[in-house]
Amino acid sequence: MKNKEIKVRGFHLDQFGHVNNVRYPEMLEEARYDFFDQFPGFFSRVQKTGFYIPLTHISIDYKKSSFLDDILDIRTRISGLSEASGTIHQTITIKGTNRVILEADVVFVAVDIKTGKKASIEGDLRVELESVINGCQE
């Protein structure tokens, strides 16, 4: 698990004075990049396995609103890894509180770089992903 903090700025808001729903996906993507930054060279090593791992699904449960100057605490972890897909779970809370703003699940699959076809998550690719999961548990 990895924390990323983002402070709510004026340009995140909308006519209701809270963060607009369209701003959270970019924050979540930022937090995912930040999560994988813990594992330098991860994306290069994935590429060497002959696969890439595109996102195929995102679902977000919006629970509460967040407001100007709130410090968002975004937690990211790989929560599941089957042969068919992996899942990244992300939670945003207001820093220092239990106020949950949203929960998100982001699903990725493996695609063979040469054929462009969906593939099983196995072999070297699986090793890379498991090392991330294990690296986070340490």
Add this chain to the structure above:
Amino acid sequence: MKNKEIKVRGFHLDQFGHVNNVRYPEMLEEARYDFFDQFPGFFSRVQKTGFYIPLTHISIDYKKSSFLDDILDIRTRISGLSEASGTIHQTITIKGTNRVILEADVVFVAVDIKTGKKASIEGDLRVELESVINGCQE
């Protein structure tokens, strides 16, 4: 159902040369606004019923990539309305083709403006929402 076209620009892309996943939610929100623009005064009338209808969930299935200069055809409709919630279904295709880029379901609920509590979709609020559904079928 309502169509909204958005042409893919350079600033929508990422390192893979396709539209980045974080750009679609804003396009979908734009298309939802455009959908409700067909019903002038809709949001004021909803407010007069004593409720507002925040989004509580969005899920997006990313099917295919889109690229610079593609013209995205975003179709929006209210696909479901129960007592507890409503669902807006949105599909993005490449204009003039059957290439589906993504499908999204966006769920909204009713919240009582005075109490801030979730409420049933009934009475005048239901009438407003049904008039939108029927208005689209005409």
Add this chain to the structure above:
Amino acid sequence: MKNKEIKVRGFHLDQFGHVNNVRYPEMLEEARYDFFDQFPGFFSRVQKTGFYIPLTHISIDYKKSSFLDDILDIRTRISGLSEASGTIHQTITIKGTNRVILEADVVFVAVDIKTGKKASIEGDLRVELESVINGCQE
């Protein structure tokens, strides 16, 4: 000169209820793309001349605020072309009024694709740019 209309949405706003200054540059870029869409193949033909034409300067005078549901009328034209650079002038007004929201000047130069060095705007590149200027006057 070319008009592009953009309707102000909730996600454009900030804590003051008006369009945040950081949203306008994307709108201006959209309007520039839309401007050049009038001249199909323009960017390919520029590339064939051996140059590209990056932006090197943007300056924006913010005059008035714009608000939710305003329809912004963005006007774009090439307002100057010297040997050293070209200038694109853009004005945003509220549609159907004389209320000027902002005026912007965007400067581009020519860069030699092979050497990466700044070059004079002359020869075939100049012809392409002048055809755009003349095309707009028609």
Add this chain to the structure above:
Amino acid sequence: MKNKEIKVRGFHLDQFGHVNNVRYPEMLEEARYDFFDQFPGFFSRVQKTGFYIPLTHISIDYKKSSFLDDILDIRTRISGLSEASGTIHQTITIKGTNRVILEADVVFVAVDIKTGKKASIEGDLRVELESVINGCQE
């Protein structure tokens, strides 16, 4: 002067693989917020003086491109304060290098909250702004 670091992500890029010009204004705004965060309560105290300080002009000189994974080092300071306006100067370099990506000047004025009219920067408002300038020099 205050530093703010932002790492370049995929969603900042465009078809040229570099950060698109429309992404920098949001980064600059983020850095300005971060700058004023050093002075807790600054915006409330400004409001109490009876004025607000809207941006009226931004100009950006784009010098070099930045790319995926670059760490941008954004430096922000108030570089000028006359009776008519104040100027914030911002520079983006690649962290740990002298590679200047852009330089920006952002101009603000004082507007009387009651009348909505432009005013001189003097009295309590001037004191607040000078305390920021002096606070940074410490």
